[in-house]
Amino acid sequence: MSTLGSGPRRVLALHCTLAFGGAWGGMVKLLGEDLTFVAPDMPSHGRSVDWDEGSSFADTVLAASLSVMDDAPMDVIGHSFGAATALRMAVEHPARVRSITLIEPVFFAVAMADAPDTMGDHDGRAQPFVDAMQAGDRALAARLFNRMWSEAGTWDRLPDRTRAAMTRAIHVVPDTHAFLYDDLCGLLEPGQLDALTVPTLLIRGEQALPAIAAVNDGLCKRIPGAVQSVIAGAGHMAPISHPAETSEAFASLLERA
Numbered sequence: 001m002s003t004l005g006s007g008p009r010r011v012l013a014l015h016c017t018l019a020f021g022g023a024w025g026g027m028v029k030l031l032g033e034d035l036t037f038v039a040p041d042m043p044s045h046g047r048s049v050d051w052d053e054g055s056s057f058a059d060t061v062l063a064a065s066l067s068v069m070d071d072a073p074m075d076v077i078g079h080s081f082g083a084a085t086a087l088r089m090a091v092e093h094p095a096r097v098r099s100i101t102l103i104e105p106v107f108f109a110v111a112m113a114d115a116p117d118t119m120g121d122h123d124g125r126a127q128p129f130v131d132a133m134q135a136g137d138r139a140l141a142a143r144l145f146n147r148m149w150s151e152a153g154t155w156d157r158l159p160d161r162t163r164a165a166m167t168r169a170i171h172v173v174p175d176t177h178a179f180l181y182d183d184l185c186g187l188l189e190p191g192q193l194d195a196l197t198v199p200t201l202l203i204r205g206e207q208a209l210p211a212i213a214a215v216n217d218g219l220c221k222r223i224p225g226a227v228q229s230v231i232a233g234a235g236h237m238a239p240i241s242h243p244a245e246t247s248e249a250f251a252s253l254l255e256r257a
Contacts, residue, residue, distance in 0.1 A: 001041060002041075004021075004032065005031065005033070005036045011035050011074060012069055012074045013076075015039065015041075016079040017176075021046055026240060029243070030244060034251075040068050042172075058175075062085055062089060062092075065089065066096065075098050076090070079103040081106055083104065091192050094198065099253055100198055100201070101250050104203070104212050105215055105216075107180055108122070109180065109188055110214065110218035111211040114217070114218040122209060133170070138171060141170050143155050145170060146158075150235070151237070151241070193222040200253075202220050202227070203238060206230055231245045
């Protein structure tokens with residue numbers, strides 16, 4: 001786990017798949033005098049122990065995230081799978097959450113319900129990754145996953161240790177399918193998202209995949225009072241590629257939380 005910044009207001013920060021808690025460093029450079037980011041590493045990521053491959057990965061991440069929270073409610077920001085976890089946390093443990101900021105949550109059940117055509121685009125892009133995982137080639141799968149969600153050519157610019165870390169973590173992705181696609185936790189059922197009362201911000205990049213745009217739009221429609229911010233020029237990795245713009249949007253939410 002990383003503890004970043006030195007400000008009085010504490011934020012639980014949940015990173016994306018194949019990253020680690022330190023990925024919030026760009027935002028912390030801009031907000032660290034006002035905020036402290038408590039940023040755990042998901043299992044099989046960063047300095048965390050490996051996922052046991054027997055438990056539900058989504059349940060394990062939620063439990064680990066809750067275990068590092070303060071007793072008092074915290075602002076929660078999440079990116080990608082971390083954002084989907086933050087959303088679940090707000091629904092299932094509302095007393096622990098002061099506000100939620102969801103950056104491109106990969107909660108594809110929303111897109112499947114609202115804009116199923118966008119999932120055809122997503123699934124076509126993801127198929128090479130799926131094939132590599134089924135073939136047992138985790139190194140190739142990590143490269144393809146990174147290519148799908150990051151800007152072109154990113155993998156070739158990464159240090160060997162970062163590629164190795166991504167390859168170590170890639171096996172968690174298939175286990176998240178039931179949570180993200182099938183809504184195993186029932187977040188879309190009546191009385192769940194529509195009952196949220198915490199201030200909520202949805203963030204996506206201007207270049208977000210169509211399915212992600214559908215997820216953000218659908219969550220904004222379902223969560224009372226939720227607002228959305230689109231980061232100009234950004235893709236999926238806005239907290240890292242556009243920390244200033246992402247920080248500005250996040251700070252605006254905190255002012256009203």
